Amino acid sequence: MSTLTLSQSKPVDRPKIKEKYDHFIGGKWVAPSSGEYFDNISPIDGKPFAKAARGNKADVDLALDAAHAAFPSWSKTSPAQRSKLLNKVADIIEENLEMLARVETIDNGKALRETRAADLPLVIDHFRYFAGVIRADESSISEHDEHTVSIALHEPLGVVGQIIPWNFPLLMATWKIAPALAAGCCTVVKPAEQTPTSIMVLMELIADVLPPGVLNVVTGFGPEAGKPLASSPRIAKVSFTGETTTGRLIMQYASENLIPVTMELGGKSPNIFMKSVADADDEFFDKAVEGAVMFALNQGEICTCPSRILVHEDIYDVFMEKVIERTKAIKMGHPLAEDTMMGAQASNDQYEKILSYMDIGKQEGAEVLCGGDKASLNSGLETGYYIQPTIFKGNNKMRIFQEEIFGPVVSVTTFKTTEEAIEIANDTMYGLGAGLWSRDAHELYQVPRAIQAGRVWVNCYHNYPAHAPFGGYKKSGFGRENHLMMLDHYRQTKNMLISYDKNKLGFF
Amino acid sequence: MSDNKYVPRVLISDAAKETIDTLKKRFGTDLMFHQSGGCCDGSSPMCFEKGDFKVGASDIWLGSVYGCDFFMNQDQFEYWKHTQLTLDITAGRGSSFSIEIPMGIRFMIRSRLFTTEELENLIPTKTGEEILEENELK
Structure with a gap:
């Protein structure tokens, strides 16, 4: 590369x-x-x-x-x-x-x-x-x-x-x-x-x-x-x-x-995008796209990293096109530079572990939609631990959908019905975070209730106010x-x- | 042992063997591994003095690698069982209580998919409880 x-x-x-x-x-x-x-x-x-x-x-x-x-x-x-x-x-x-x-x-x-x-x-x-x-x-x-x-x-x-x-x-x-x-x-x-x-x-x-x-x-x-x-x-x-x-x-x-x-x-948090998200190309759609790209916040080193994107199959193309575009626009660089958007992974062993997951993801047949490799930066950063924000497309049984990679890696899959979305969301050992994005008032309450996780962000992600309880279900x-x-x-x-x-x- | 007729679930690199030799000498005991899941240093294998980590009926024994029992929790195994693991070593500073950490190195796992043929001939697993019972009988 x-x-x-x-x-x-x-x-x-x-x-x-x-x-x-x-x-x-x-x-x-x-x-x-x-x-x-x-x-x-x-x-x-x-x-x-x-x-x-x-x-x-x-x-x-x-x-x-x-x-x-x-x-x-x-x-x-x-x-x-x-x-x-x-x-x-x-x-x-x-x-x-x-x-x-x-x-x-x-x-x-x-x-x-x-x-x-x-x-x-x-x-x-x-x-x-x-x-x-x-x-x-x-x-x-x-x-x-x-x-x-x-x-x-x-x-x-x-x-x-x-x-x-x-x-x-x-x-x-x-x-x-x-x-x-x-x-x-x-x-x-x-x-x-x-x-x-x-x-x-x-x-x-x-x-x-x-x-x-x-x-x-x-x-x-x-x-x-x-x-x-x-x-x-x-x-x-x-x-x-x-x-x-x-x-x-x-x-x-x-x-x-x-x-x-x-x-x-930790967790393997699902971030669910219902069909209504793409009903209009407006501020909310833009916010939802950002919500999907939140997997790259803190280089993905967050227990609640929204590391699984579940998107309704009817809006997959229009939605993921924007998500990929936004992910590619993430500016990597020196963590102490003010315009850097994503910095370095915290240690060499994390860096190696993330790369090993990219390897198994590719072996399992997941498609790399963007990224998929280390980021070799220059200007004194050659020996730092930089990884490209990466989107895989695959299915929920793959190991990249089941294990906390703790890096800027998200795995995307589609669903046809609300029931299927909930089933995929809950098909994990973990239950820490989840996201639900919808314009439908009924879904906004019913889907989060059906997700087995301690924190479900509804039409937002990665907010951590001191005033809201945070913790896990399941493992x-x-x-x-x-x-x-x-x-x-x-x-x-x-x-x-x-x-x-x-x-x-x-x-x- | 007639295990040779089976395909092993866990392999080991030469660097990891060297580290195990060093640790065995330092601690004067046999060692064991438990594969972790979850955040931070999760998804990494943890190395302990044998018996320090209590395994039980909810753990799966994947085999013995270079004389060390290798375990994983049943839930996690369900998602991992179609892959062959190789225990390796990388430079780095993990947290967790894994005993190699002060050496500035970290055990890690590399994986590959089993072939269809291999999947039919994998080493049978046992539970942690069964391994404990076998050890008592020895």
Whole structure:
């Protein structure tokens, strides 16, 4: 294939960050007990840009000590005070949005226009949302009879372990950290080894805001730092976003400690385009075309990537012509350049995995409608991990329709009837996201109800407001993130059952 | 074993064999693989010390590759069973608890379709539970 010559705006400057980062434990920077650090590779050019502490069990134990020391006072801190601190965190992030967006782009490889417009603004809003909801949050009370009152009071679970994925390093960390802290828990966070730096740059900014030990971050490799955290008898809960095998392993550890877990394990989300979508060539049709091309957002590295397009056969030609045209117009390039629309895949092994799926897709007879190969970029990006946005046409039994490729790859198939669309949509192990596009008022309600997925976007896709619950059906996991209901994933209920009757029961 | 008359479901590259040798030496135990699905590092094979990952009746044993049992969940197997897998190694930094990760490399799967002839002569699968029972008897 040919090399793409880049004609684009100059990349913005890289912010100055430290050469290496220690763990953040008990409000202090703590060197790894092993003394070892590992290189953090930027997907932009495949080159190291910072070092991260190589954590192990001793470091995790230190972080758990700090969190347990902080919990008695943090759990009793008033909601007003916790809210104030979460708002302060949000304000600091907002003041440093541009710097953090650039670091996030260097760490993960995604385009700057996304970290500026999506990742960081959502992080800020998420902290503010949980700062807000705990001010209005109430426990419940019921009078069972004139002498008996039941109080159901929320109490934080304690010290929790949170394992963060690499696709939205700061936002996914925030999805876990904000509700845990709002609920009164203390946390030990283990970022993904592909993206251990941006969260440490954030910790530098907010190090003095929270009391020491409330929020601790230990970097390192899964088997060395993640496992001792997830299997520790000193955590009250573990929250994990990732894949199914590690999810099962974490549940195995949790079963040994009898603690609750929440799991977000990905999906193979169907994006359904009903016949009425093409009733007019108007703004809505244009929006639906964009909705189909959303598979390329974040280079496809989103658990809810709309990686299966199901389109009514009568509108296939007119609709897909536009989708292919729009996909071909995606401008790839240096992730730090302001006009780049799609950046680099997060790591070399992801890059190789995506290419292996393109291979099996072609072997299975899927037709390549556009893309279908790596993108060889020049101008210093030759060693980065770039892949062309790709559309395959095939059938739902093919492996490219069934497995989460986690890259800018979408597989399209057609349906004849609504029933068939629903059947194809649900023919998957997963049930995290889905999209339904229609102008028909009945379909807009009935089809989403029939889809077995925790989030169905209706006439939109990839919006992630803090105020809407997010999570999976089937093998996509359980528990939810976002929304005030998340508080209850970090709390337990203290029931006080009170008698105001002075008289004995009369049994004894 | 009379497995030679069957077509294997999982093959292995020389690079992956070397990695298994290194890991076996380092951990001093036999190893096992469980094929993951789902997001992030999903769709990648995970390597553990043998027995560290609890398999059961819902797991399918695809065979033994270079002395390591290779499993996949039943649901996922239904969508994978027409393809032959090759366990390979690539440079990279996966997350997950797979034990090769600190080495800066990652196990990965390459796939090809079985031919019609091969499909009729594949190595019979067993469940994880059956494998555990066999291991107890040994």
